[in-house]
Amino acid sequence: MSDKSNVVSFDKAGEKHRHSRMHDAKEAKIEEMKDRFKAALPDKPRPVKDYLKKKRAKKKR
Numbered sequence: 001m002s003d004k005s006n007v008v009s010f011d012k013a014g015e016k017h018r019h020s021r022m023h024d025a026k027e028a029k030i031e032e033m034k035d036r037f038k039a040a041l042p043d044k045p046r047p048v049k050d051y052l053k054k055k056r057a058k059k060k061r
Contacts, residue, residue: 030048033048033051034047034048037051
C-alpha cells in the first residue's frame with residue numbers, strides 16, 4: 001500500500017546536507033585565505049593554490 005518512491009531516507013538526506021555545509025565551510029576558509037595572502041603577498045599570482053599544493057605534497061610524504 002505504501003509507495004516506495006515517496007519514502008525519504010533521512011540518512012541520505014542528512015549526508016547530503018552535511019556535505020553541503022562542509023563544502024561551504026571549506027569555500028569560506030579558502031576565500032579567507034585568499035584575502036590574507038593577497039594582503040601579505042600582493043605580487044604572487046597564485047599564493048593559495050601554491051600553498052595548498054605544497055601542503056598536499058607534504059601530507060603525501
